[in-house]
Every structure is written in structure tokens, then in C-alpha cells.
Amino acid sequence: MLLGDHEDSVLPSLKTILTCARRRxxxxxxxxxxxxxxxxxxSVFYLRAPPSLPSDTNGFKPPISIPxxxxxxxxxxxxxxxxxxxxxxLSGSHPIWQLVKDAEQxxxxxxxxxxxxxxxxxxxxxxxxxLPPPPNFDKWWDxxxxxGVQLVDEYDSIYHTLTPFWGLKPSxxxxxxxxxxxxxGNNLIGALIRNGAVKKINGGREWQEEATKGMMKDFIKYxxxxxxxxxxxxxxxxxxPSDDLSRLVAIAKDEKMPAANAVEKPRNxxxxxxxxxxxxxxxxxxxxxxxxxxxxxxxxxHSRMSxxxxxxxxxxxxGPKEDNFDSYAVGELGFVxxxxxxxxxxxxxxxxxxxxxFDRPNAYNLVHDLFPIFSQSKISSxxxxxxxxxxxxxxxxxxxxxxxxxxxxxxxxxxxxxxTTGGFSRDGGWRRQHRQHLVQKINAxxxxxxxxxxxxxxxxxxxxxxxxxxDFKEIFDIYFSYVGQCDPGDCDAQKEFFDIxxxxxxxxxxxxxxxxxxxxxxxxxxxxxxxxxxxxxxxLAIFREWHEEWLKPWVHFIPLSLRGDEWVExxxxxxxxxxxxxxxxxxxxxxxxWADKVLRNEDLxxxxxxxxxxxxxxxxxxxxxxxxTGA
Ligand SMILES: *[C@@H]1O[C@H](CO)[C@@H](O)[C@H](O)[C@H]1NC(C)=O
Ligand SMILES: *[C@@H]1O[C@H](CO)[C@@H](O)[C@H](O)[C@H]1NC(C)=O
Numbered sequence: 001m002l003l004g005d006h007e008d009s010v011l012p013s014l015k016t017i018l019t020c021a022r023r024r025x026x027x028x029x030x031x032x033x034x035x036x037x038x039x040x041x042x043s044v045f046y047l048r049a050p051p052s053l054p055s056d057t058n059g060f061k062p063p064i065s066i067p068x069x070x071x072x073x074x075x076x077x078x079x080x081x082x083x084x085x086x087x088x089x090l091s092g093s094h095p096i097w098q099l100v101k102d103a104e105q106x107x108x109x110x111x112x113x114x115x116x117x118x119x120x121x122x123x124x125x126x127x128x129x130x131l132p133p134p135p136n137f138d139k140w141w142d143x144x145x146x147x148g149v150q151l152v153d154e155y156d157s158i159y160h161t162l163t164p165f166w167g168l169k170p171s172x173x174x175x176x177x178x179x180x181x182x183x184x185g186n187n188l189i190g191a192l193i194r195n196g197a198v199k200k201i202n203g204g205r206e207w208q209e210e211a212t213k214g215m216m217k218d219f220i221k222y223x224x225x226x227x228x229x230x231x232x233x234x235x236x237x238x239x240x241p242s243d244d245l246s247r248l249v250a251i252a253k254d255e256k257m258p259a260a261n262a263v264e265k266p267r268n269x270x271x272x273x274x275x276x277x278x279x280x281x282x283x284x285x286x287x288x289x290x291x292x293x294x295x296x297x298x299x300x301x302h303s304r305m306s307x308x309x310x311x312x313x314x315x316x317x318x319g320p321k322e323d324n325f326d327s328y329a330v331g332e333l334g335f336v337x338x339x340x341x342x343x344x345x346x347x348x349x350x351x352x353x354x355x356x357x358f359d360r361p362n363a364y365n366l367v368h369d370l371f372p373i374f375s376q377s378k379i380s381s382x383x384x385x386x387x388x389x390x391x392x393x394x395x396x397x398x399x400x401x402x403x404x405x406x407x408x409x410x411x412x413x414x415x416x417x418x419x420t421t422g423g424f425s426r427d428g429g430w431r432r433q434h435r436q437h438l439v440q441k442i443n444a445x446x447x448x449x450x451x452x453x454x455x456x457x458x459x460x461x462x463x464x465x466x467x468x469x470x471d472f473k474e475i476f477d478i479y480f481s482y483v484g485q486c487d488p489g490d491c492d493a494q495k496e497f498f499d500i501x502x503x504x505x506x507x508x509x510x511x512x513x514x515x516x517x518x519x520x521x522x523x524x525x526x527x528x529x530x531x532x533x534x535x536x537x538x539x540l541a542i543f544r545e546w547h548e549e550w551l552k553p554w555v556h557f558i559p560l561s562l563r564g565d566e567w568v569e570x571x572x573x574x575x576x577x578x579x580x581x582x583x584x585x586x587x588x589x590x591x592x593x594w595a596d597k598v599l600r601n602e603d604l605x606x607x608x609x610x611x612x613x614x615x616x617x618x619x620x621x622x623x624x625x626x627x628x629t630g631a
Contacts, residue, residue, distance in 0.1 A: 085341040087330040092460045094451065095331050096554075096573050100583060103554035114152050122630060124153050130261050132627030134617040135268050136222040140609055143219055147602035154549040158611050161385050162618060164240065164370055166256045167248030170619045174276060176371045177227040177619075182286025185293070187365055188373070189230040192280035194273075196221035199280035204232045211390030215601075219609040224270035224616045225277055229373050230387075233363040234522035236378035237291065240370050241305045242314075245383070248370060259624050266627035271620050291365040296424045299361055300352040305368070306381045307346035314346070321349040325563075332464050333449055333566035336559040343542045344380045354562055355542060356423025356433035362485050362521050372615070377523035377543040387611055388546045388604035391525050399532040403507040407534050407585045413475050414514035414538060414571045417504035419482035421520040425490040434562060435480075435518060438540065439498060441564050442478050444469060448568040472568050475575050478516060485521075510535065513584065514571060517557075519543050531556065531595035536574065536588035546607055550598050556591035 090098060115121035118141045125133045144152055165173060181190035181203075189204035191212060197220060201209050212230055216223070231237060240248070260266075278284060294302070304313040312324050328342035329335065336342045345351050352358045357379065367373075375384035376391065391397075422433045430436045448469040455461030479501040483494045506529065509515055515530045518540040530537045537557040553559035558570060574584035597603075617623050 085327045085338045087326055088337055090331060092455060092462070094453075094460065094462050094573060094577075094579075095333075095335050096558075096570065097579065097583070099330075099335060099337055099554045100587065103552055107552050107555045110151070110154065114150075119630065121152055122628065126261075128153075128156065129159050129257075131257055132261065132263070132266050132629050134613040135266075135270055135626050135628055136613055137628035138268075139219070139222045140606075140613055143609060144606045147606055149603060149606045150598050151550055155607070155610055157386070157544075157546070157548055158614055161383070162614055163252050163257075164245055164248040164383060165372065165618050166252030166623075167250070168370060170621050170623055171274070171276060173372050173619050174227065174274065176369070177229050178276075178278075178284060179286050180229045180289075180291070180371055180373065181227060182284050183289040183291075185365075186289055186291050187232045187363075189232055190283055191228040191230065192278070192283075193220065193223055193228065194225050194280035196223065200282065202283070204230065207394055207396075208232065208390050211394040215388070215390060215393050215605055215608050216612070218605060219612075222609075223612055224620060225273040225280070226616060226619050227277070228612075228615075229371070231373050231375040231384065233365065234376065234520075235357065235361045235363050236373075236375045236382040236384040236522070237365050238367055238371050238373050238383040239302055239305050239381060240383050241368060242308055244370075245306050246308075256624060260627065263625050263627070266625055266629055267622070268628050269626065270616065271622045271626070274621055290369055290371070291367045294364045294366055295362065296360045296426065297364070298359060299364060299366075300358040302366055302368075303345060303358060303379060303381050304349075304352075306383065311346035313349045313352075315349060321352065323348045323350050329561055329563075329566075331566075333451070333569055334561055334563055335566050335570070336553065336561050339541075339553045339559050340548070342559070342561060343544055345542065346381060348562075351542065351562065353432045354434060354437055356421075356435070357521070357542075358423075359429045359432045360424040360426060362421070362424050372619075377545045379542060380544060385611070385615070386544065386546050388608050389523070389525070392528055392599070393601050393604050397506070397526045397529045399529040400507070404510040404533050407513065407588065410513040410535060411511055412514075412575050413477045413512050414516055414575075415509055415512035416478040416516035416518070417481040417501060417508070418518070418520070419484050420480055420494055421485055423485065423521070425486035425494070427487075428490065428493065430486065430490055430494055434540070434542075435520070436494070436498075437562070438518060438564065439478055439480055442476050442567065443473075443499070448472070449565055450569045450572055469568065472572060475514075475571055477512070509533070513588070514538060514574065516540070516560075528595060528599050531591050531599065534588060534592060536584050537591060538570065546604075546611075547599070550603075551594070555587070556594050558587070 088098070088102060115124050118138055121141055122133055122137065125131070125137075141152070180186050180188055187203075189209055189212060190200070190202055191198055192200045198213050198216065201213055208230075307313045312322055315322070324347040325334065327344070327347045328338045330337045341347060370383055373384050374387045375382075376387070376389035378384045378386055418435070420430060420433070420435060422435045423429065425433065446469055447466045449464050450467055451462040452465045453460050454463045480494075480498050481501050481503045483491050483498075483500060486494065506526075509530070510533055513535055515533070515535045516538045517524050517527050517530050519542055523541070523543045523545050527537070527539065531551070538560055539553075539557045540560040540562065542562070551557065560567060560570060573580040575581070617626060620626060
């Protein structure tokens with residue numbers, strides 16, 4: 001499916017069966033099984049008589065979010081203390097203008113401050129993390145330089161993700177990897193690295209295994225022997241309860257990391273293969289699993305477990321959901337000024353009823369102990385280890401320049417086509433899912449808020465005005481082109497409720513100046529192709545990816561909130577105001593240039609290399625005495 005969602009949108013039960021089957025069966029038996037299952041699936045989808053429609057197809061209840069004084073904020077459950085996030089003070093000029101200028105200034109500073117030499121990079125590393133860099137950091141530096149990587153210091157998310165693991169013994173982490181890979185139903189790709197090569201890889205689709213190997217090929221000789229667990233689901237799966245997480249982080253930050261930092265002359269080499277690591281020729285069978293399979297069930301209660309108790313999402317009462325709106329949104333319309341805070345689900349309990357993953361994810365194998373699972377994207381409160389998606393590396397949604405056109409030739413509209421993925425819909429659950437919320441709201445017949453300049457040309461004063469949403473219907477072209485991931489009754493109800501358009505080709509998107517990109521079951525795989533195009537990208541994303549420090553909202557794309565009171569103005573200003581039009585083209589091309597520099601396969605490899613060096617140290621019994629400190 002071009003412009004499609006991830007292949008994960010097939011029923012997980014089917015996929016689970018296939019994956020298990022694949023390991024255990026010979027290929028001929030496997031083909032027969034696939035044929036049978038395919039036939040069964042088609043019968044279920046196409047032959048079953050459509051049940052009667054639910055009568056209630058009225059509008060949605062918008063998520064209620066009452067702005068609130070920020071309390072102590074959390075960095076998505078991963079650390080206990082985090083800097084507070086306050087809305088910027090707006091002056092008279094248009095909020096978008098101000099957000100763009102501020103973000104560009106901050107980004108310029110980041111660019112200017114990148115380390116120029118290995119010595120500087122080591123010093124910067126020690127300053128940021130209070131640790132020596134891992135062994136072979138010099139090899140990483142040479143690799144990054146040879147590949148022409150732009151940002152050599154911006155890898156904080158690796159540190160934040162791996163910190164809790166420093167609270168566990170290396171042998172415990174290794175044992176958990178072995179345990180996870182030993183049980184077929186865990187839906188993991190296992191990669192066993194021995195003697196600088198992938199000795200065995202198994203458990204996923206061929207393209208993903210091939211891409212995962214390919215991404216490591218050029219640096220694998222610098223990695224230690226280790227077992228890696230890659231999630232084959234798009235959905236993340238590790239959530240450690242808040243109290244356990246705080247204890248792990250405390251052990252890491254108060255004991256283990258300072259101890260490693262105090263070593264005067266760390267050894268710049270890995271330890272020999274530990275005795276508990278197999279020779280890598282096979283996966284040891286394990287009969288039990290700590291992963292629970294909760295596909296198609298609500299996940300909010302699980303997802304918020306890692307949030308600190310004083311965050312809004314840990315409220316003990318039911319009833320109105322009081323988001324900490326100020327932590328990420330500014331002004332009455334609520335432009336997103338802080339994407340990190342926006343995607344921090346601990347601040348936004350309303351996501352429990354407006355986001356598909358929390359309603360019923362399409363696939364979900366969950367564990368509450370800290371297991372080392374590499375996932376392609378995650379929700380803030382999850383403890384999966386995010387790595388650059390092989391989906392991108394393999395070019396699953398490529399950008400074809402020939403089909404794109406000049407900015408001036410594109411239509412003045414924001415465009416989106418896609419499917420109802422985001423969650424599985426049962427008993428009307430689609431009303432609580434984000435894509436449906438967005439398509440419904442944008443095409444609704446209600447009032448919308450925009451900003452009008454009540455001041456002069458030199459002293460602008462942008463004030464809120466209510467207008468019929470239909471006044472702007474010419475600039476919105478946002479529709480579903482496919483209904484899926486639903487019980488038959490829910491599918492029918494959605495086909496009835498929404499105006500479903502024809503399936504689109506990827507090239508169709510290039511006809512429009514403005515492109516919407518929105519999370520599906522997890523991250524949206526078309527984001528990079530959109531950024532590389534000559535169109536301006538709007539992004540609504542709660543899922544976090546490896547690139548979160550490399551791609552900046554308001555500099556490379558326009559961030560959107562889930563509440564959506566700012567959506568009309570966010571398009572109207574760019575499409576309709578003189579200064580907005582100029583900015584639109586400029587930011588579109590700025591995003592495109594930057595994407596060409598930082599989203600190449602080389603960039604993904606460099607980031608992955610650094611992550612795997614860190615992980616390699618984590619599972620080394622000598623992790624407190626090894627490291628790189630200089631020539
Ligand atoms: C954005 O919010 C996060 C907390 O989620 C905070 O750590 C960070 O400092 C904030 N950034 C800015 C620029 O306010
Ligand atoms: C790119 O698009 C052009 C024009 O639509 C087409 O002729 C060409 O085959 C495409 N190239 C690739 C690699 O898909």
C-alpha cells in the first residue's frame with residue numbers, strides 16, 4: 001500500500017500465529033498455513049453479513065482539558081526531576097511568527113555549538129552525562145565524521161532511555177534478553193552478535209531482518225558479543241511502575257554512574273564474552289513469558305504506571321480529565337510550543353479518551369519489568385529502547401523527486417489521505433481515536449477560532465475571533481481513504497459517518513503546499529518522504545522516534561496539538577497572510593534541506609552505532625571500569 005501505514009495493520013493474532021509458525025515449520029507447511037489463514041481472514045472480512053448500524057453517529061465529545069497550574073513536571077516517566085516548561089510570553093505579533101523565530105534561534109545555537117574535535121566531543125559527553133563515553137567512542141567519532149553527520153553531540157535521548165538500565169546488573173539485562181528471545185510468542189526479532197558479526201537473526205519479516213543487519217554492517221566489528229531483541233510490533237511494550245523506575249534511576253545516578261565517572265583510567269575495550277552468553281548458533285527455548293498479550297484492550301492504566309504520582313495522569317479520581325495544558329500549549333488557541341511536553345502523556349490524561357493506542361492498540365505484548373526491547377517508536381511513559389527504524393532505512397516509503405513539483409505549482413491546501421489505523425475499533429471505540437477525532441473535527445460544521453489583527457501594520461495585535469469553520473473548507477482536504485482495524489459493525493459505522501475518498505497514491509500529495517502527517521498505530525512511516533518534498537509538513541505526533549532531537553518543530557515542520565483549536569489558524573496564517581505565505585515556502589524548503597542532511601541512511605547508522613556502543617557497555621560486567629577517555 002503506497003502512502004500506507006505500517007504492515008502491522010493486519011490482525012495481530014494472525015501475525016502472532018505466523019511468526020510462531022515460521023520458526024517451527026518447514027517452508028511448504030508454512031505456505032499452506034499462510035494460504036489457509038489468508039482465506040479465513042478474507043472470509044471473515046468479506047463474507048460476513050454487515051450487522052445493523054449503531055444509531056448514534058452524532059459528533060464527538062471533545063476531550064475536556066482544563067488548563068491548570070503546572071505542578072512538578074516529569075520527563076515522561078524516565079527521570080524524576082525535570083525542568084519545568086512554561087508558555088513563552090507572547091508579544092503583539094502573530095504567535096506562529098514568534099514561535100518560528102524563537103525555535104530558529106534555539107536551533108542556530110545548537111548548530112553552532114557542535115563539537116569540532118574528538119577531544120571536544122569527549123568533554124561535552126562527560127559534561128552532559130557525568131560519565132566517560134563508552135569504549136570505541138573514537139571509532140564512532142571517525143565513523144560519524146566520515147559520514148558527514150551534522151549533529152555530533154545531540155544524543156540525550158539515548159542517555160535518558162538507558163539510565164534506568166544502569167540500575168540493573170549487566171547479567172540481569174543479558175538474562176532478560178535471552179529469556180525474551182527464547183519464547184516464540186514474544187514477537188521479537190533476535191539478533192545474536194558474536195565476533196563482530198550477526199551470527200544469527202530470526203523472528204521477523206525478511207525485510208526487517210535484512211534492514212536491521214544492514215544498518216549495523218559497517219560498524220558491527222566494533223561491537224561486543226551480545227543478544228539484541230527487536231520489537232516486530234509498531235507498538236511499544238515495556239512500562240516499569242513509577243516506584244520501581246525511581247529506584248532504578250536512583251541506583252543508576254547515585255551509585256553506578258558516579259562510580260564509573262570516578263575511574264581515572266577506564267579501559268578502552270570490551271570484556272571477553274561472558275559465560276552466560278551462548279555461542280550464538282541458536283535461541284534457547286524458554287517455556288514462560290513475562291509479556292502479557294493485551295491487543296485490542298484498553299492500555300491507559302498500564303501506560304500511565306511509570307508516571308510520577310504527582311502528575312495529572314495519575315489522578316486517583318475518575319471524572320473530568322485535567323490536562324496540564326500550559327506545559328505545552330500557548331495562547332487561547334493552544335499552539336504547541338513544547339513538543340516534548342505535548343507528547344508527555346503524564347501531563348495529559350485526556351489522551352486516554354482521544355488517542356487510539358490507549359483505547360485499543362492493534363497489537364500489544366506488555367511487560368512491567370525492565371526488559372531491553374528495541375522499538376522503532378514509543379509513547380513517553382514507555383521504557384523501550386528507541387532505535388532508528390529499519391522501515392526508513394529500507395526505503396519503505398521513498399521520496400521520488402521526479403513526481404514532485406515547484407512550490408508555486410502546488411495548490412493552497414492542506415492534504416491528507418489514509419486509513420482508520422491508530423487503534424482497533426470495537427463498540428464505537430473509533431470515537432475515541434485520534435485520526436477519527438481529527439478528520440471529524442476538521443470537516444465539522446461548527447464554529448472555529450482564528451486570529452485577526454486588530455492593530456496596525458507596525459503594531460500588530462492578534463485577537464481571537466469565532467467564525468464558521470466552513471469559511472475555510474477550501475484550504476482543508478483531509479479525508480479517510482480506507483476503513484480498517486474494526487469489528488464489522490464499527491467498520492460500517494465509520495463508512496457511514498465519514499466521507500471515504502478513493503485510495504491515493506503517494507505522488508498525489510505533492511500537488512499540495514501543505515501536508516498533514518499524523519500518528520497511526522505508532523509513528524507515521526511517511527514523515528521523511530514528506531519532509532524531503534517541497535511541501536510544508538504539519539505533524540501531529542505523540543509517538544517519539546530516534547530523531548526527536550534532530551528535527552525541530554517550527555523549524556522543519558509545524559507541530560499540531562491533539563485538542564486542535566489551533567488547526568484552522570495554523571493553516572490559514574500560512575496560506576492566507578502575506579508574511580505567512582513567505583514563511584510557508586521558506587520553512588518547507590528549510591525542512592527539505594535539513595532532511596537531506598540528517599535523514600540519510602548514514603545518519604540512521606551513526607545514531608544506531610552510538611546507541612549500540614552504549615548498550616554494549618550496559619551489558620558488560622566491567623561497565624564501571626571501561627570507557628573511552630582519550631588517546
Ligand atoms: C519542554 O518540556 C520538557 C518537559 O516535558 C522540559 O524538560 C523542557 O525543558 C521544556 N523545554 C522548553 C524549551 O521549555
Ligand atoms: C519517479 O517518478 C517518475 C514520474 O512519475 C517515474 O517515471 C519513475 O519511474 C519514478 N522512479 C522511481 C524510482 O520510482
